[in-house]
Amino acid sequence: MELLTLSLAILFIILATVRFKMNPVLSLTLAAIFSGLMLGLDSAKIVSTIGEGFGKTLSGIGLVIAFGTIIGAFLEKTGSTKVLANSILSLIGLKRSPLALNLAGFVVSIPVFCDSGFVILSSLNKALSKKSGLPVMVFAIALATGLYSAHVFVPPTPGPLAAAAVLDADLGMVMILGLATAIPVSLAGYFWARYIGKSLKEQKKEVIAKEEESTKVPNIRPIMAFLPLLVPVVLIALKSIADYPTHPFGEGIAFKILGFIGSPIVALLIGVFFSFPLAKGVESKVRNEWVASALKQAGAIVLITGAGGAFGAILRTMDIASVFDISAASGTTGLLICFAIAAVLKTAQGSSTVSIITTAAIVAPLLGTFGLESLTDKALSVLAVGAGAMTVSHINDSYFWVVSQFSNMDMKTALRGHTIATFFQGLTGIAVILLLHAML
Secondary structure (H helix, E strand, O other), X not given: OHHHHHHHHHHXXXXXXXXXXXXXXXXXXXXXXXXXXXXXXXXXXXXXXHHHHHHHXXXXXXXXXXXXXXXXXXHHHOOHHHHHHHHHHHHXXXXXXXXXXXXHHHXXXXXXXXXHHHHHHOHHHHHHHHHHOOOHHHHXXXXXXXXXXXXXXXXXXXXXXXXXXXXXXXHHHHHHHHHHHHHHHHHHHHHHHHHHHXXXXXXOOOOOOOOOOOOOOOOOOHHHHHHHHHHHHHHHHXXXXXXXXXXXXXXXXXXXXXXXXXXXXXXXXXXXXHHHHHHOOOOHHHHHHHHHHHHHHHHHHHHHHHHHHHHHHHHOOOOHHHHHOOOOOOXXXXXXXXXXXXXXHHHHHOOHHHHHHHHHHHHHHHHXXXXXXXXXXXXXXXXXXXHHOOOOOOOOOHHHHHHHHHOOOOHHHHHHHHHHHHHHHHXXXXXXXXXXXXXX
């Protein structure tokens, strides 16, 4: 009955999302109710478990998602994302411009959704192609894969944030190991772009979608554009280091200060205030509209995350380990199972974020069985889910269409260039994660 319940719940989530276009908040909540009924829980227990799972998941992550979305909105609306990209281009040079664009996409996608980032930066593709003499498809795929790598591995992107909350992982550890994983994953996309890009042809047609214009704010210095990103990342990483069992910063005043300002909520709030100077000269009414729009976007993500936590709470009432007979599974096997479930869900229904949240809910009760209980192991479990959730991006993924339409690719070209790239990126990701697990 437990195996049947889990199978039917996953099938329902996929069908509801793909076939009936149901919002994930509704599909995950209905799956939680259905699972509770199938498992024989009484109505009061189902309701209380869903409420507790929803609240516990969001208690430490709701404001973090909101603040991260505000930072992304200000970087996007002020044109700071292009300042970041051009800074990296000038640093690496025109000869290696595809690599520079790949890394620029990687940096931009930490606070900004990858599809928004591609819309903003895709105008650089043709300009750099003309200057360098390289085919425009090389730049399109290099940018797309750079953006995609940070999207599933590096907080404050919502997917990894949500998975860290569901799996009770240390956010600083997820961030440090996420960067270590995402960089080679991004480079895998770059190498594929250099290999395949020269054989792909651009369609000669009008781009279907049009780029939304950002508010032009003059004289944004690169250091100003980087600070809203760097400050929270550094603060959270320092707190994670300070909390390490050896206490490298001691246990005195420095430890307490880092514990406060390095907590994700406070660190991201500080990042928000570093993003405000980017909008100098913009009317306060417009800035407030940016904040309101960001919070509206964050609200949808927060609700999906909470619904995933509610679904996971119901699943924790069953003994999933005995269902799959994996009592003797190793940590390596556990990480591969996390990867495989996320990859199946991603390929079936298209959304990386939904795949990450659903998979995290499913595997949360299994981490103890796998022996993945340390801070490092939980962080690697989050990343294994993320690696699966990027394998693969194809026709049911909105990002696939953003990349293809803004790059004048027909479907066959996009499948050869973008989809196969995400397949190699996913495999690279899980390979790096398994290596880190063996080393750490």
